[in-house]
Amino acid sequence: MERTSARMQAGGAKVAAPPRSNNVFRSPAFHRSVKVSVTLVVVCLLWEAGCRWFEVPSYLLPAPSRVFASLFGSSVDFVHHGSVTLYETLLGFVAAVALGALAAAIIVVFPKLADIIMPLLLIAQIVPKVAIAPILLIWLGYGLAPKIFVAFLVAFFPIVINTASGLAAVERELLDLARSLEATRWQIFWKFRVPSALPLLFDGMKISVTLAVIGAVIAEFVGGNEGLGVLIIIANQELDTALAFASLFLMSAGGLVLYALIEASERVLIPWNSAASGQILGDHR
Amino acid sequence: MNAITPMIEARDLRMVYNQGTDPVLALDNVNLDVNEHEFVSLVGPSGCGKTTLLKLVSGLASPSAGHLNVDGKRVSGPQKKIGFVFQVPALMKWRTIQQNVLLPAEILGMRKAEALERAQELIELVGLKGFEKRYPHELSGGMQQRVGIARALIHDPSILLLDEPFSALDIMTRGQLNLELLRIWSERRKTSLLITHSISEAVFLSDRVVVFSARPAKVLEVVQIPLPRPRVPEMRVSREFIDLVDHVGRLIGLEFV
Numbered sequence A: 001m002e003r004t005s006a007r008m009q010a011g012g013a014k015v016a017a018p019p020r021s022n023n024v025f026r027s028p029a030f031h032r033s034v035k036v037s038v039t040l041v042v043v044c045l046l047w048e049a050g051c052r053w054f055e056v057p058s059y060l061l062p063a064p065s066r067v068f069a070s071l072f073g074s075s076v077d078f079v080h081h082g083s084v085t086l087y088e089t090l091l092g093f094v095a096a097v098a099l100g101a102l103a104a105a106i107i108v109v110f111p112k113l114a115d116i117i118m119p120l121l122l123i124a125q126i127v128p129k130v131a132i133a134p135i136l137l138i139w140l141g142y143g144l145a146p147k148i149f150v151a152f153l154v155a156f157f158p159i160v161i162n163t164a165s166g167l168a169a170v171e172r173e174l175l176d177l178a179r180s181l182e183a184t185r186w187q188i189f190w191k192f193r194v195p196s197a198l199p200l201l202f203d204g205m206k207i208s209v210t211l212a213v214i215g216a217v218i219a220e221f222v223g224g225n226e227g228l229g230v231l232i233i234i235a236n237q238e239l240d241t242a243l244a245f246a247s248l249f250l251m252s253a254g255g256l257v258l259y260a261l262i263e264a265s266e267r268v269l270i271p272w273n274s275a276a277s278g279q280i281l282g283d284h285r
Numbered sequence B: 001m002n003a004i005t006p007m008i009e010a011r012d013l014r015m016v017y018n019q020g021t022d023p024v025l026a027l028d029n030v031n032l033d034v035n036e037h038e039f040v041s042l043v044g045p046s047g048c049g050k051t052t053l054l055k056l057v058s059g060l061a062s063p064s065a066g067h068l069n070v071d072g073k074r075v076s077g078p079q080k081k082i083g084f085v086f087q088v089p090a091l092m093k094w095r096t097i098q099q100n101v102l103l104p105a106e107i108l109g110m111r112k113a114e115a116l117e118r119a120q121e122l123i124e125l126v127g128l129k130g131f132e133k134r135y136p137h138e139l140s141g142g143m144q145q146r147v148g149i150a151r152a153l154i155h156d157p158s159i160l161l162l163d164e165p166f167s168a169l170d171i172m173t174r175g176q177l178n179l180e181l182l183r184i185w186s187e188r189r190k191t192s193l194l195i196t197h198s199i200s201e202a203v204f205l206s207d208r209v210v211v212f213s214a215r216p217a218k219v220l221e222v223v224q225i226p227l228p229r230p231r232v233p234e235m236r237v238s239r240e241f242i243d244l245v246d247h248v249g250r251l252i253g254l255e256f257v
């Protein structure tokens, strides 16, 4: 609420972002990160205390200190495994965005093709990805390909659906305006549809990127010899729960960073989207 | 383009929508002439076919029967000599005010420098100087509607079609925009067709008020508004004005006591 009033007062100020204080320590973003950090620290401390107090065996629930030790003290090459999973996730995600946006464009621009494409997409979405991962392994081998493909598969659908609704969501009056000016199909697509789809595309990307991490890890579970998913399988076999938690931590942190990057680029690329209510990490506008 | 041919000429215009199971007759034998530089308002019950008539004039839809000439030529498709102001601002939220006003110029491939100059002029004309670089969400509803009016004028159309442009606004903003519209009209003298549900707005702005029946729309009466120009707000309380409003109101079945 205060933000709104702050903006109203700033009558002549800049366009995109609401004005904020130059002092970093007073900014709402800073306050929020302090709150989040404090919460995390408190949770970790309670967790640590609980583990010690009740003498919980490490294979059941490792204390944060043990996870930490595993992360930095073990011989496991987390950098390597982490970057493998990140690589699969990113490639799958980028492919999903590119092909998903393309599919959405085809669906909206050629409604006749939509009748053919949509059922196929729906089937691809409904088939449980965990179940086809083993088959993909047979088809694509034990390398990175099946992981990238599963990451792509799970990330694809939200992009298509969101982008297609965005492309189709141009106001009727704006389309009337386009028609009355005899705008070409090309103009209607680039000037009217694409910009109107961007906010929804970004929403789709936020959902997709977290799904892509899941997809990559699931595929690693099924078969492979590198990646954070593989570490979890190994940790399970050896009852090294601390290692499993360390891997889990890295996956989550990676997913969070990717998510934050998308939100940040959203703020930079579509500053006009005042109704960017989907911003969780960034400024609540 | 001689003085005798009307700018808009509708003869026995009929419009049937053939969607769904039973066809909807929206316009039935509508006859209407609008002269160049004239300001004409259309009033009538909701759903009677007013918007349909504007769509036909703009060429966005084609009549089922009858003749419709604009500027002496039969309407056969969308017409660029028309500027349309919608009931909603219908602005692109990703474009600044200036870019929104420039949109038709871009689509029509007008020369850039020239278009920019015109846009600036129009933005000033509608009283939005200083807001060129703002985004629509930073403007009030009334300001957004004014952007819509500036956008409708950028390609210098000879006809301005306004479909309930002020219906979403509060009464004070509306009165203010009525005056703005009068000013813009007296400066540019575009042939204007305004749909409105406000009888007093229609009487205040127009040379003539066309009163439609319930669907299918037929012209019940064309009421001449002999009030002198320039019109000023004080006229709204004159005897003559009140009688005209009362007369139009009675035609569409409203009783004023």
Ligand SMILES: Nc1ncnc2c1ncn2[C@@H]1O[C@H](COP(=O)(O)OP(=O)(O)OP(=O)(O)O)[C@@H](O)[C@H]1O
Binding pocket: B017, B018, B019, B024, B025, B026, B045, B046, B047, B048, B049, B050, B051, B052, B053, B215
């Ligand atoms: N595209 C369409 N397809 C089918 N029927 C339509 C279409 N557009 C309008 N109609 C019908 O035609 C009739 C007249 O509609 P129109 O929009 O012209 O009314 P209107 O006088 O503008 O009403 P309002 O004052 O409420 O805006 C209505 O009964 C409506 O249901």
Ligand SMILES: [Mg+2]
Binding pocket: B050, B051, B052, B163
């Ligand atoms: Mg209407």
